[in-house]
Amino acid sequence: MRILVLGGDGYLGWPVALHLSGRGHEVGVVDNFARRQYDFEMGVDSLVPITHLQHRVRVWEEVSGLRVATYVGDLTDAPFVHRTIKEFHPDAVVHFAEQRSAPYSMIDQNHAVYTQVNNVVGTLNLLYAIADVDPSIHLVKLGTMGEYGTPNIDIEEGFIEITHRGRTDLLPYPKQPGSFYHLSKVHDSHNIMFACRIWGLRSTDLNQGIVYGQETPETVLHPDLATRFDYDGVFGTVLNRFCVQAVIGHPLTVYGKGGQTRGMLDIRDTLACVELACNNAPEPGEYRVFNQFTESFSVQQLAEMVVDAYPGNAEVVHLEDPRVEKEEHYYRAAHTKLLDLGLVPHLLSTRTLSALLSVVDRHRDRVDLTAIQPTVKWRSTASALPTSGGVLETEPSDA
Amino acid sequence: MRILVLGGDGYLGWPVALHLSGRGHEVGVVDNFARRQYDFEMGVDSLVPITHLQHRVRVWEEVSGLRVATYVGDLTDAPFVHRTIKEFHPDAVVHFAEQRSAPYSMIDQNHAVYTQVNNVVGTLNLLYAIADVDPSIHLVKLGTMGEYGTPNIDIEEGFIEITHRGRTDLLPYPKQPGSFYHLSKVHDSHNIMFACRIWGLRSTDLNQGIVYGQETPETVLHPDLATRFDYDGVFGTVLNRFCVQAVIGHPLTVYGKGGQTRGMLDIRDTLACVELACNNAPEPGEYRVFNQFTESFSVQQLAEMVVDAYPGNAEVVHLEDPRVEKEEHYYRAAHTKLLDLGLVPHLLSTRTLSALLSVVDRHRDRVDLTAIQPTVKWRSTASALPTSGGVLETEPSDA
Numbered sequence: 099m100r101i102l103v104l105g106g107d108g109y110l111g112w113p114v115a116l117h118l119s120g121r122g123h124e125v126g127v128v129d130n131f132a133r134r135q136y137d138f139e140m141g142v143d144s145l146v147p148i149t150h151l152q153h154r155v156r157v158w159e160e161v162s163g164l165r166v167a168t169y170v171g172d173l174t175d176a177p178f179v180h181r182t183i184k185e186f187h188p189d190a191v192v193h194f195a196e197q198r199s200a201p202y203s204m205i206d207q208n209h210a211v212y213t214q215v216n217n218v219v220g221t222l223n224l225l226y227a228i229a230d231v232d233p234s235i236h237l238v239k240l241g242t243m244g245e246y247g248t249p250n251i252d253i254e255e256g257f258i259e260i261t262h263r264g265r266t267d268l269l270p271y272p273k274q275p276g277s278f279y280h281l282s283k284v285h286d287s288h289n290i291m292f293a294c295r296i297w298g299l300r301s302t303d304l305n306q307g308i309v310y311g312q313e314t315p316e317t318v319l320h321p322d323l324a325t326r327f328d329y330d331g332v333f334g335t336v337l338n339r340f341c342v343q344a345v346i347g348h349p350l351t352v353y354g355k356g357g358q359t360r361g362m363l364d365i366r367d368t369l370a371c372v373e374l375a376c377n378n379a380p381e382p383g384e385y386r387v388f389n390q391f392t393e394s395f396s397v398q399q400l401a402e403m404v405v406d407a408y409p410g411n412a413e414v415v416h417l418e419d420p421r422v423e424k425e426e427h428y429y430r431a432a433h434t435k436l437l438d439l440g441l442v443p444h445l446l447s448t449r450t451l452s453a454l455l456s457v458v459d460r461h462r463d464r465v466d467l468t469a470i471q472p473t474v475k476w477r478s479t480a481s482a483l484p485t486s487g488g489v490l491e492t493e494p495s496d497a
Numbered sequence: 498m499r500i501l502v503l504g505g506d507g508y509l510g511w512p513v514a515l516h517l518s519g520r521g522h523e524v525g526v527v528d529n530f531a532r533r534q535y536d537f538e539m540g541v542d543s544l545v546p547i548t549h550l551q552h553r554v555r556v557w558e559e560v561s562g563l564r565v566a567t568y569v570g571d572l573t574d575a576p577f578v579h580r581t582i583k584e585f586h587p588d589a590v591v592h593f594a595e596q597r598s599a600p601y602s603m604i605d606q607n608h609a610v611y612t613q614v615n616n617v618v619g620t621l622n623l624l625y626a627i628a629d630v631d632p633s634i635h636l637v638k639l640g641t642m643g644e645y646g647t648p649n650i651d652i653e654e655g656f657i658e659i660t661h662r663g664r665t666d667l668l669p670y671p672k673q674p675g676s677f678y679h680l681s682k683v684h685d686s687h688n689i690m691f692a693c694r695i696w697g698l699r700s701t702d703l704n705q706g707i708v709y710g711q712e713t714p715e716t717v718l719h720p721d722l723a724t725r726f727d728y729d730g731v732f733g734t735v736l737n738r739f740c741v742q743a744v745i746g747h748p749l750t751v752y753g754k755g756g757q758t759r760g761m762l763d764i765r766d767t768l769a770c771v772e773l774a775c776n777n778a779p780e781p782g783e784y785r786v787f788n789q790f791t792e793s794f795s796v797q798q799l800a801e802m803v804v805d806a807y808p809g810n811a812e813v814v815h816l817e818d819p820r821v822e823k824e825e826h827y828y829r830a831a832h833t834k835l836l837d838l839g840l841v842p843h844l845l846s847t848r849t850l851s852a853l854l855s856v857v858d859r860h861r862d863r864v865d866l867t868a869i870q871p872t873v874k875w876r877s878t879a880s881a882l883p884t885s886g887g888v889l890e891t892e893p894s895d896a
Binding site: 176207210211214215218219222223226229230249250251252258260261262263265266267269270271272273274275276277278281284285288289291292295296297422428476477479 | 575606609610613614617618621622625628629648649650651653657659660661662664665666668669670671672673674675676677680683684687688690691694695696821827875876878
C-alpha cells in the first residue's frame, strides 16, 4: 500500500512513517518543519536530540534498505498539496500535520488564529486535493479525545444514538473541546464528515488520547532515528513532565486537584492503530471515528505511578490549574473499534515507566528547568512566555 | 443602549441598524462592503437599487433626526476590530458580518477556504476584542438553523438533554450542516461557547431561519433607505426567486422533490428578535441559543403559495437538486425562547406575498434571467459560474 504521512517529521509522524515502511508499505513523508520552528519560538528543545529529516531518512535506508520519499511544503499552500497528492498518489494519507498543542493555541490571539487557520485550511486543502485527484484515497486523520471534553455521560466513538420525544437518530457525538487547538480539531471533524457526504470520500478520524513513550522497534535501530521527547510547559505532555521532574529531583507538578482524567496510549500502540486503520479502509462515502486510546488515568494517578516507579525519592505538589477544566469529573469512553480490528495494547506498566525514566536519565544534562513551568493561562487573553515576555504585541490581561 | 451592528450595510444589517436607531438606541454600523463586492464578482445586482452606506446614513438622519456612526473596515483585521470596539464601546454587538451564502461557499476551493477563514477569523478577532476591552459586552451572533441539518428527531434550541446508559447530561445539540458556509457557522458556535466559558463573555447565538421580505417600517420612509432584494442563484433565497419567476412569467424552479423543509421568518420579525436579544442579555459566562424562525415550510409548499398569491398564471417545474440534501425528511424544531421574550410573529400570508410580489413588479425591468439558474453543484469541487466560466483557476471536475 502507498501511504503518505503528513507531518512525518514530528513526534508521532516520524515513527509512524518508519513503522509503515518497515511493514512493507511504500511511504512518503510531508513536512514544513513548523514543529522545529515552534522550538525556536519557545526557546526549548526535544530532550532527546533529533537529526534532520533528510539525514534520518538516509540512515533509515542504510539500516533497513528501505526508501522513504520526502516532500517539503505547507498544507496551507493549496497547489503544493494538490501536486503532492497527484505525484505520490497514495492509497492512504495519514494526517498528523497540524499545530497540536493546546497551550500554544492559548498563548494569545495570534496563536489562536494561527492554530485554527493552519489546521482548518490545511485539512480543507487536503480534502479538495483528494476529491480532485482520486476520491478513493483513504484519509486517516488524527483527531483527539479532547474533542469530546468531559461530558457527564459515556463517550461513544464519534456518534451516539439519541432517543428524543419518541424518535431515534444516530447523530454526531456532541463536542465540548477545551482549547482553541481542540476546537480546530472539532472544526476539522465537521468539515471531513461533510466532504465524505458530498464527494464520497472515505475517512477514518482517529480521536487519539495522550501518547507516552519515545522508543519504537524502528527508532531504536540507530541513535539518529530517535523521535522527539517534549517535556516543556507548552508542547510537553504530562507523563513526560513527571518523568523529567522525578529524574532531576523536582517535585511532580499536578495542576489543580489532579482528578482530570484522560485516555492514554503507548507510542507503539499509535503505530499499530494507524496501520490497522490503513489496512481496513472504510467504504466510499463513509466517515468513521475510532477512539484511539487504551486506558484512562487521572493526572494524580499518573503522578503516583511515576513516584512508585522511580527508584529514588520523588514527591508530588499541586499548582493552580492554568487551564479552565473540571478538576474532578465523570469519565468513561468507548474504545472497542480498534480492539475489534486486532489491536493488542501495551498497557502502562512499571516496566514502561522505567524505560521512559531511563530515556530521561540518559539525557538529564539537557533538561531545561525553566521550560517546565506552565506559562499559558486559559483565563487570560495573552500570556507572557518566559522566553518572549518582552515582545508580546498585546498587553497581558486578565480579562 | 449602545449597539454596534457588524455587517450593517447588508440585507438584514441595514434594516436592523435603522430599527434599533429608531427605537432609541445609539447605533454604529461596521462594514467592509464585501457583499457589494460579491455582486461585482457574480455580475448580479440587488433587484431593488440600494444607495451607498454613507448616503443612506445621511438620508436616515434627515428623515429621523437620528445619527448612525459608521466604521469601514474588515473583521479579519484584528487591530481594526480592537480599535472599533474600544472607540464605540457598545453594550451589545450584533454580528451579521459573515459571508452568508451556501452556494458561494461551494463554488470552488478558494471560495470554501475564503468563507471559513473570513467567518471564523472575524469572529475570533471579535471575541478577543470583547474579552480585552470589556467582557460584559453582549455578543448577539447570527447563526443559522442550517447548523442543525435535518436530524430525524426534534431540533432543540442549541442544547439537548441526553440520557445514555443510565446517566444524563445537557449537551450541545449535534450539528450536521450542509455546506462549507453552514460549517463555518458551526465552527463559530463552538468557538463562542468556549470563549464564554473561559473568559466569562455573554453571547446569544441566533440560529436564524430563511428570511423573506424587503420592506420594514423604517426603510419605507424614503426610497434611498431601501435594503437589498436578492433573487440570483448564489445569494438569492427561495421565496424571492419564486416571486421573481412568477412576475416575469417563468416557471417556479423547485430543486428536486421540493420536500426540503426549513424554518422561515418575516424580515420584520428579524428586527424584533435582534432587539429582544439585545434588551434581555444573558448572564456573564452564559452562551445561549435562540432558534429564530416562526414557521416551517417545504419548498414545494412555498412554490404553491406563490402560485396561489400571484394574480396571473404561474406554474411549478422541478429541476435536479444541485445540493446534496434530503429531499424528503422529518422536520420539527423548537422556537419558543423568543416567543417567551415577547415576539409576536408576522406569519406568511397572502398579504405578505402580495407585498413581496409588488416589490418585484415595481422593479421587473431590472430582472436578469441568466442570474436565476442554479450554477453551483455540491458534488463538484469546482462549478463554472455563468459570469466567470472562463476564469476559474481549477478545472471543473465531478470528483
